[in-house]
Amino acid sequence: xxxxxxxxxxxxKVILIxxxxxxxxxxxxxxxxxxxxxxxxxxxxxxxxLLQPITVxxxxxxxxxxxxxxxxxxxxxxxxxxxxxxxxxxxxxxxxSALALIENIQRxxxxxxxxxxxxxxxxxxxxxxxQAVAKKLGKNQSTxxxxxxxxxFSDEVQEAILAANLTERHARALLNLNDQxxxxxxxxxxxxxxxxxxxxxTEKYIxxxxxxxxxxxxxxxxxxKDLKIFLNTIDxxxxxxxxxxxxxxxxxxxxxxxxxxTIHIPKESAYGKKK
Numbered sequence: 001x002x003x004x005x006x007x008x009x010x011x012x013k014v015i016l017i018x019x020x021x022x023x024x025x026x027x028x029x030x031x032x033x034x035x036x037x038x039x040x041x042x043x044x045x046x047x048x049x050l051l052q053p054i055t056v057x058x059x060x061x062x063x064x065x066x067x068x069x070x071x072x073x074x075x076x077x078x079x080x081x082x083x084x085x086x087x088x089x090x091x092x093x094x095x096x097s098a099l100a101l102i103e104n105i106q107r108x109x110x111x112x113x114x115x116x117x118x119x120x121x122x123x124x125x126x127x128x129x130x131q132a133v134a135k136k137l138g139k140n141q142s143t144x145x146x147x148x149x150x151x152x153f154s155d156e157v158q159e160a161i162l163a164a165n166l167t168e169r170h171a172r173a174l175l176n177l178n179d180q181x182x183x184x185x186x187x188x189x190x191x192x193x194x195x196x197x198x199x200x201x202t203e204k205y206i207x208x209x210x211x212x213x214x215x216x217x218x219x220x221x222x223x224x225k226d227l228k229i230f231l232n233t234i235d236x237x238x239x240x241x242x243x244x245x246x247x248x249x250x251x252x253x254x255x256x257x258x259x260x261x262t263i264h265i266p267k268e269s270a271y272g273k274k275k
Contacts (some may be wrong), residue, residue: 014053017064018085022073022153025066033074042075050076053085064088102136112168113158114145152178157185164193173203176210195243208240231261238263 018100054069066073067089076084110118123133130148134141150171153161161171170192170199189197192202234250241248247264253260 003139014085014087017056017086019077019082019084020110022063022084022086023055023059024070033071037112038071038074038078041071045072045075046079050085053087055089056086057089111154111162112147113150113162116150118142119147121145131199146172149175153185154182157182157189157237160189161184164189166192167199169199170202173206174197178208180210191244194245197243205240205243210243234261241265 050072052069053070054072055067056064057067059065063085069086073084119133119137122128123130128136130144131141134144147168150158150168152175155169157174159173166189174185174188177188187205189198192205195201197205230232231252238248239249249264251262251264253262
């Protein structure tokens with residue numbers, strides 16, 4: 001009985017826990033950690049101590065499951081600290097895991113795929129709808145829906161998007177090509193990265209590739225006889241080819257009887273180098 005009372009008094013108070021007794025949270029959404037930031041945090045802890053203890057859940061086997069403070073724990077381990085200041089929580093494992101997910105989402109240092117995965121896990125864990133999760137996180141329901149759509153990408157495509165340093169809006173634009181397979185999307189990601197396209201350029205490029213470029217409304221159609229109008233259409237098509245890596249050049253000649261407009265496409269550029 002005395003041991004039970006002692007344990008109850010420890011709840012929500014800071015205690016020192018052996019580092020090796022702390023086990024990771026299985027629902028930790030963050031997959032990647034910035035080594036430089038962990039190093040900076042470790043330096044700060046070595047100088048000033050751990051100002052904000054980690055939060056843990058006591059387990060029946062004598063270990064403690066991490067609830068909040070993954071980066072702080074990594075920094076402490078980098079410093080080879082044998083004991084880590086921690087706050088014990090009395091909530092059950094499901095609630096503690098939900099809290100860990102919410103804390104990580106709200107910290108805003110997850111990448112957008114990790115954030116989407118955390119939201120999906122939170123919905124499954126506590127049975128929340130998109131609307132309920134949106135309210136809990138202080139976001140619009142449409143924002144939650146857009147983030148969850150990103151999980152349609154395969155792991156390979158997700159990794160390529162992150163490696164190319166594309167933004168979440170770039171990724172949402174790429175969803176328009178999701179029915180064309182990973183190989184096509186990976187090629188487009190490479191083109192976007194190499195051309196350093198911004199979001200607007202990316203959206204236009206993908207719309208052209210997907211054949212969804214906005215067409216003028218019927219009421220705006222009219223007959224024109226100015227050659228420049230039609231040449232502009234050709235120029236737009238050439239711009240799309242160049243964005244795809246096809247190096248096309250044009251030449252226009254005019255004589256008394258006709259205008260000759262020639263497009264030159266090197267075979268190497270059109271079909272790729274032969275091995």
